[in-house]
Amino acid sequence: MKILVCVKQVPDSAETLSINDAPPRIIYGDASVFRMNRYDEFALEEALLTRERFPDCTVDAVSVGPQRVRSTIRKALEMGADQGIHILVESGEYVSPLARASLIAEYARSRSYDLVLAGIMAEDDMEFQVGQVLAELMGLPCATSVMLQEMDRMRGTVYVEREIEGGDRECLTIALPAVLTIQSGMNTPRYPSLSNVLRARRQDLVTIDPPQRWPGRETQLITALSYPDAGSPGNFLEGSTVDKARGLIRILHEHSLL
Amino acid sequence: MYTHVYIIALHAQGKIAPETYEAVSFARDLGAEKKTILVLGTLPQVEHMARELAERTGIAVTGAVAENLGHYSAEAYKSTIRTLIEGTSPFALCIPHTAAGYDFAPGLATALEVPCITAVEGLSEGSFIRSLFGGKIRAHVKPSTPSCVVTVLPGAWQAPAATQGSAPDVTIVPAEARQETTVPLGLKRAAARDIGFADAEVIVSVGRGIGSPQNLSLIRDLAALFPKSAIGATRAVCDLGWLGYRHQIGSTGTTVSPRAYIACGISGAIQHLSGMRNSQVIIAINTDPHAAIFRVASCCIVEDLTTFIPVVIDEYTKRS
Ligand SMILES: Cc1cc2nc3c(=O)[nH]c(=O)nc-3n(C[C@H](O)[C@H](O)[C@H](O)COP(=O)(O)OP(=O)(O)OC[C@H]3O[C@@H](n4cnc5c(N)ncnc54)[C@H](O)[C@@H]3O)c2cc1C
Numbered sequence: 001m002k003i004l005v006c007v008k009q010v011p012d013s014a015e016t017l018s019i020n021d022a023p024p025r026i027i028y029g030d031a032s033v034f035r036m037n038r039y040d041e042f043a044l045e046e047a048l049l050t051r052e053r054f055p056d057c058t059v060d061a062v063s064v065g066p067q068r069v070r071s072t073i074r075k076a077l078e079m080g081a082d083q084g085i086h087i088l089v090e091s092g093e094y095v096s097p098l099a100r101a102s103l104i105a106e107y108a109r110s111r112s113y114d115l116v117l118a119g120i121m122a123e124d125d126m127e128f129q130v131g132q133v134l135a136e137l138m139g140l141p142c143a144t145s146v147m148l149q150e151m152d153r154m155r156g157t158v159y160v161e162r163e164i165e166g167g168d169r170e171c172l173t174i175a176l177p178a179v180l181t182i183q184s185g186m187n188t189p190r191y192p193s194l195s196n197v198l199r200a201r202r203q204d205l206v207t208i209d210p211p212q213r214w215p216g217r218e219t220q221l222i223t224a225l226s227y228p229d230a231g232s233p234g235n236f237l238e239g240s241t242v243d244k245a246r247g248l249i250r251i252l253h254e255h256s257l258l
Numbered sequence: 259m260y261t262h263v264y265i266i267a268l269h270a271q272g273k274i275a276p277e278t279y280e281a282v283s284f285a286r287d288l289g290a291e292k293k294t295i296l297v298l299g300t301l302p303q304v305e306h307m308a309r310e311l312a313e314r315t316g317i318a319v320t321g322a323v324a325e326n327l328g329h330y331s332a333e334a335y336k337s338t339i340r341t342l343i344e345g346t347s348p349f350a351l352c353i354p355h356t357a358a359g360y361d362f363a364p365g366l367a368t369a370l371e372v373p374c375i376t377a378v379e380g381l382s383e384g385s386f387i388r389s390l391f392g393g394k395i396r397a398h399v400k401p402s403t404p405s406c407v408v409t410v411l412p413g414a415w416q417a418p419a420a421t422q423g424s425a426p427d428v429t430i431v432p433a434e435a436r437q438e439t440t441v442p443l444g445l446k447r448a449a450a451r452d453i454g455f456a457d458a459e460v461i462v463s464v465g466r467g468i469g470s471p472q473n474l475s476l477i478r479d480l481a482a483l484f485p486k487s488a489i490g491a492t493r494a495v496c497d498l499g500w501l502g503y504r505h506q507i508g509s510t511g512t513t514v515s516p517r518a519y520i521a522c523g524i525s526g527a528i529q530h531l532s533g534m535r536n537s538q539v540i541i542a543i544n545t546d547p548h549a550a551i552f553r554v555a556s557c558c559i560v561e562d563l564t565t566f567i568p569v570v571i572d573e574y575t576k577r578s
Pocket of ligand 1: 121465467495508509512
């Protein structure tokens with residue numbers, strides 16, 4: 001059995017970012033630190049837990065992006081993935097979810113994965129799309145916001161519970177192979193073990209060069225980037241820490257809360 | 259001027275999801291000449307919902323009926339919507355960005371070979387505005403195709419006021435919903451998790467900015483200053499296991515509206531805001547002056563909570 005996990009690299013914090021106006025682009029400052037998208041950590045953990053249940057299972061981790069994303073693929077190996085795949089896209093431009101999913105689909109199509117996992121969304125673009133688009137491109141069923149999955153290999157299905165508004169869960173089974181996007185809190189992502197860290201250091205990543213023309217690259221464009229309206233309707237308390245503490249107590253008194 | 263837009267109505271237990279009406283307001287702002295609402299399900303619910311939609315919005319409604327549309331499934335929705343819009347060339351399909359909406363919208367767009375633009379919260383000169391990086395940056399996005407699928411962020415538009423006058427016609431059509439790879443099995447309700455939010459005058463709520471579970475005593479001490487208080491948390495804090503999920507406030511947790519909400523080390527993600535933005539007074543403590551939480555707070559305090567909260571408690575005990 002083969003599982004593919006899509007992992008995205010995101011900046012650890014938005015503090016180190018700035019905006020380039022023309023062309024509209026995010027600039028990552030020198031102080032930027034990159035890490036794995038948290039939702040993808042839950043997806044990877046779910047794949048590793050599944051491998052513990054089915055010993056014939058292998059887990060591949062794939063990421064689309066420039067050279068720097070290799071550290072995130074390596075992190076996936078450190079957590080326990082068997083193989084890391086890097087789809088190298090050097091462009092500093094915005095890569096639409098359709099384009100990203102197309103590149104992954106191109107790679108995955110001929111490799112007969114039984115299960116493809118991704119995070120429910122990426123913390124940077126917040127698009128909630130790659131898993132669903134990938135599924136459509138590969139002609140596979142898909143469930144999003146998954147909080148529980150149980151594979152039935154005899155039947156060739158997976159039972160899933162997807163979280164909806166208010167924390168309720170929608171239950172369904174879908175046919176394998178399938179794509180699931182994972183919601184946070186489904187499991188507890190593990191820390192890398194020493195043996196996996198050592199293995200990850202030695203192991204080569206598979207590097208895939210994208211085709212000259214990517215499908216779906218230009219279907220949506222970012223025409224501008226901006227900061228949200230600066231004006232907060234709120235009142236910022238001024239002065240020393242003690243001044244602010246007294247200000248807060250005064251406000252709580254004014255509202256008869258203290 | 260955009261020609262034709264569709265709004266996909268979403269519903270649960272025979273009731274229209276309120277986000278559907280927000281999507282209607284969004285569609286109105288697109289200025290389309292022609293609007294159609296689609297609602298999918300079984301009889302008799304679809305007919306009731308279609309009438310309600312037509313009466314409230316004054317927009318023509320098509321109700322699509324198939325036996326296997328009793329429960330939501332992405333597969334059935336995608337296939338049914340594709341056949342319903344066949345032969346038309348809509349500028350946009352507007353879908354609420356809810357757990358059902360984002361489940362099928364990107365796949366539907368891909369099948370239609372058009373882009374999907376998700377979690378849209380504003381419009382500007384023909385571009386859709388959406389947030390990046392937890393609301394720190396806004397992107398203006400434009401489809402380069404004549405058609406697109408858009409998911410509309412809950413809370414970004416207000417539901418329209420009910421229209422006067424006679425409701426337009428409602429059309430009910432039989433549909434053929436594909437259901438080959440999915441078996442929907444129904445809903446499991448969230449476990450009861452009342453921890454006194456309803457009775458609390460003040461909710462002191464904690465985010466990842468607390469840094470470590472050891473610091474939770476600060477939150478408990480602050481909450482103890484108030485006669486009727488409860489402790490809330492972001493999903494991040496619950497995922498880390500620092501507090502139980504019963505404390506989670508937000509779109510997938512509890513929705514609260516206390517007299518005062520004190521957000522400590524909470525960035526203000528949209529899914530959190532949707533569960534607390536109707537609190538009467540919102541106080542936010544955060545080290546980052548640009549944190550999104552400050553955009554909904556009436557009292558903004560840029561401080562490290564681990565040093566600030568002890569000072570507040572100290573100052574208060576000195577006074578009383
Ligand atoms: C489908 C879906 C549903 C979701 N549902 C919910 C939900 O119901 N509820 C919910 O809360 N989230 C929900 N989320 C998650 C949400 O998107 C955010 O990830 C989450 O709310 C972030 O939690 P946070 O503010 O605690 O953490 P972060 O975003 O990491 O913010 C931490 C904040 O603490 C500040 N900080 C750091 N150190 C200090 C300090 N010493 N003193 C003061 N401030 C400090 C930082 O500046 C930052 O602003 C959902 C996500 C998805 C995808």
